[in-house]
Amino acid sequence: MRWIIDNIFEGSELEMIQTFQVRTSKKTEFIDITRSVQEAVQKTGLKNGVCILFIPHTTAAITINENADPSVVQDIVTELNKIVPFEDRYQHMEGNSPAHIKASLVGCSQTVFVESEKLVLGTWQGIFFCEFDGPRNRKVHVKVMGDNGLINREP
Ligand code: ZN
Numbered sequence: 001m002r003w004i005i006d007n008i009f010e011g012s013e014l015e016m017i018q019t020f021q022v023r024t025s026k027k028t029e030f031i032d033i034t035r036s037v038q039e040a041v042q043k044t045g046l047k048n049g050v051c052i053l054f055i056p057h058t059t060a061a062i063t064i065n066e067n068a069d070p071s072v073v074q075d076i077v078t079e080l081n082k083i084v085p086f087e088d089r090y091q092h093m094e095g096n097s098p099a100h101i102k103a104s105l106v107g108c109s110q111t112v113f114v115e116s117e118k119l120v121l122g123t124w125q126g127i128f129f130c131e132f133d134g135p136r137n138r139k140v141h142v143k144v145m146g147d148n149g150l151i152n153r154e155p
Contacts, residue, residue, distance in 0.1 A: 018141070030128040032067050033128065054140075054143070063110070064110055086098050
């Protein structure tokens with residue numbers, strides 16, 4: 001069994017972490033990265049498994065929510081800014097404590113199932129990169145794992 005797994009992994013991108021860049025343009029914004037994630041998954045050749053997304057930043061995050069009506073994520077941003085105000089008696093000298101707090105509230109990782117090379121998302125769901133201290137050049141790490149450890153690539 002082991003040789004099959006080794007053979008399938010050989011030369012594939014399955015063991016690698018893929019990384020793509022996100023250029024943000026505002027202090028606080030949610031950017032729909034669903035298409036970029038889907039492309040990253042397809043590049044691996046994975047048919048069925050899971051896709052793990054990780055944001056390697058302390059003032060940015062990732063979430064899944066409605067991407068049909070853009071006012072939904074705008075409302076999320078507005079309310080997060082009320083919960084964590086830009087000005088308060090923060091001790092962090094860099095001055096971006098609100099961004100650190102929002103990043104922790106939203107979280108730095110998401111997992112999405114992959115079936116037949118497609119992300120399994122609800123009809124109204126999209127994957128959003130959440131910028132809380134932009135504008136900046138940001139990264140999204142993508143790792144896929146196949147069912148039973150297999151990539152299930154077509155011959
Ligand atoms: Zn800081």
